[in-house]
Amino acid sequence: MTRSTRILMSVIYWAFVVYLFVPLILMVMMGFKDSAFIGFPIKAWTFEWYLGVFQDTKVINVFLYSMAIALSTTFLSLVIGTWIASFLGPYKFPGKLIVFALTCLPAVIPGIISAISLRIYARFLDIDPGMMAIILGHTVHNVPFVTLVVMARLATLPKSHIEAARDLGADSIVAFFRVTLPYLRPALIGAGIFCMLLSFDDFVRAFFLGSYQPTLPVLIFAKLRSGMSPEINAISTVVLVMTAILGIWAERSMRRMNKGTE
Amino acid sequence: MAHTETRQGSAEPNAAGSQRRSFWGALLGNSSYDAVTRVLFKTQRRQFIILASFPLFWVLFAHLGPILQMFWISFLDSYPPTAGVEPQLTFANWMTFFEARIFMMPFFRTLGFALTLTLTTLLITYPVAYFLAKHVRRGNQLMFLLLLLIPFWVGEIVRTYAIMILLGNTGAVNLILQWLGLTDRPIPFMYTSFSLSLGIIYLTSLYMLLPLYSSLEKIPRNYLEAAADLGAGPWRRFFRVTLPLSREGIASGCTLVFLISTGYYATPVLLGGPSTTVFAETIAGFFHVAGDEWPVGAAFSSIMLITTLTLTGIFLKLMGRTGKGLME
Numbered sequence: 090m091t092r093s094t095r096i097l098m099s100v101i102y103w104a105f106v107v108y109l110f111v112p113l114i115l116m117v118m119m120g121f122k123d124s125a126f127i128g129f130p131i132k133a134w135t136f137e138w139y140l141g142v143f144q145d146t147k148v149i150n151v152f153l154y155s156m157a158i159a160l161s162t163t164f165l166s167l168v169i170g171t172w173i174a175s176f177l178g179p180y181k182f183p184g185k186l187i188v189f190a191l192t193c194l195p196a197v198i199p200g201i202i203s204a205i206s207l208r209i210y211a212r213f214l215d216i217d218p219g220m221m222a223i224i225l226g227h228t229v230h231n232v233p234f235v236t237l238v239v240m241a242r243l244a245t246l247p248k249s250h251i252e253a254a255r256d257l258g259a260d261s262i263v264a265f266f267r268v269t270l271p272y273l274r275p276a277l278i279g280a281g282i283f284c285m286l287l288s289f290d291d292f293v294r295a296f297f298l299g300s301y302q303p304t305l306p307v308l309i310f311a312k313l314r315s316g317m318s319p320e321i322n323a324i325s326t327v328v329l330v331m332t333a334i335l336g337i338w339a340e341r342s343m344r345r346m347n348k349g350t351e
Numbered sequence: 352m353a354h355t356e357t358r359q360g361s362a363e364p365n366a367a368g369s370q371r372r373s374f375w376g377a378l379l380g381n382s383s384y385d386a387v388t389r390v391l392f393k394t395q396r397r398q399f400i401i402l403a404s405f406p407l408f409w410v411l412f413a414h415l416g417p418i419l420q421m422f423w424i425s426f427l428d429s430y431p432p433t434a435g436v437e438p439q440l441t442f443a444n445w446m447t448f449f450e451a452r453i454f455m456m457p458f459f460r461t462l463g464f465a466l467t468l469t470l471t472t473l474l475i476t477y478p479v480a481y482f483l484a485k486h487v488r489r490g491n492q493l494m495f496l497l498l499l500l501i502p503f504w505v506g507e508i509v510r511t512y513a514i515m516i517l518l519g520n521t522g523a524v525n526l527i528l529q530w531l532g533l534t535d536r537p538i539p540f541m542y543t544s545f546s547l548s549l550g551i552i553y554l555t556s557l558y559m560l561l562p563l564y565s566s567l568e569k570i571p572r573n574y575l576e577a578a579a580d581l582g583a584g585p586w587r588r589f590f591r592v593t594l595p596l597s598r599e600g601i602a603s604g605c606t607l608v609f610l611i612s613t614g615y616y617a618t619p620v621l622l623g624g625p626s627t628t629v630f631a632e633t634i635a636g637f638f639h640v641a642g643d644e645w646p647v648g649a650a651f652s653s654i655m656l657i658t659t660l661t662l663t664g665i666f667l668k669l670m671g672r673t674g675k676g677l678m679e
Contacts, residue, residue: 094585098482102495105479105556109502112513112553115523119516173406180399191410197606198418199614199659201631202652208638209424209649210417212431229413260388261398263375290506292617297638306508310617313512322516325509336504340497 120322138323159288162227170235178243196233204297219300226294242276282339425650444650461630480563503557542624559604566600602670
């Protein structure tokens, strides 16, 4: 490519970065505004909104509730996803492609339809709206991602590792726990953090499957509908910082895993 | 070679804890454990069936089940069932959709929106992906990519709120426009198709960018050099070499963005207005009120699911791909 198109493209890249970051930076700034009215310009600054959030027991409860859902979801998704991957990965059988497609299905269904169908299904299974229903919904949504990540990692596990374990007297269960699982560790960490992010950030499933106790995104949504306030900015900023840290951590462990296999 | 690798692989867990080894050793030596596994894992076939049973159960029960149940409910005249009344089968719920304009309009608006936004996102992110894959040094690519990924991890609601602050009447854009003297009163960006489009592109652009980047990154540099040696100019090289070879990324990116953007509910509620009602809002309406409307909502969801999956199926076929490997 010529020099001018090259410069043009770097301008487009940086413009895109600005487009991604500016709204978030503005949102964080607004949380420091010393006025209940959302809008520019910001004339006076304060920490009060943030202090308020950390002292608000309702917000803290909602945060803990969301965390509990995210952790349970992550655990279940990892177990189920790994099981599906260790079945789909190494074995060849008729209809494998169909099972694979079914595994990926929840990941490609538009969010609202996924939420509605799970709401109906929870009613059918007699699960009341609330924590259990949300955990089920999030797990269904997350399993495809875990399966894909674990399958990719499994494909790089040398057959000789398992064979050696078998030669040394391990049966397939022991071989799985002593050889396969340690080998999968980086994939499980990466996929696990990704699951936590997906669950913690999810709105539409939590909204339709939840009871009166909201998750954090549902709480922010409810507050937004009754009017903007810097308090929402403060809550959102806390969420933003948490997710960014988790995301960078996930990215690092996945990157390390890819490097290890090259 | 294989042998040394094996040793390294198993040395780590051994060193991690000698206590654990005794646990596994004891487990293997335990006679009842031995008896159970002997029966369970007697043949390869039996082992396969045990390994397969739970995954098959899960995908049928949890992945396919909700969709089938939704289809089934859409043909019932009432759901959740009332005690003592047997629900009747009916097509009425499906027909409701074709009878009223207030249902058809949001449906076609959603599809139109999603198609336009997919195309716009492709046009915006292609140069960014190209720049990343071809012009940034390999060692720096991770940093440049991470810069784009960080905002992506922030959830739907928080990012939607960020757009609200950006575009509001007292938002940053209006402040700058007034300060520059381009307008003397705030321009109402919010609650229009403009604010909604901007918000959805903001949410989905990375789903386009990542597949594009990974397909562009795979194109060997010498292909382009060969084309240049044969006398192809920069534009010709782009249209004859780069673009066809990034088809894979275009196909996955467009599919993901299309499916995801049709599924948003909170973003249209917060950023859109009465003139931009999307089908997700229509569907959600049936679930806010008393249970009787569920079958209609189920029918509408089914219509949307069938339409979107059919459209993406046709699209992937045209792009010369099957759905396999879509998520990779």
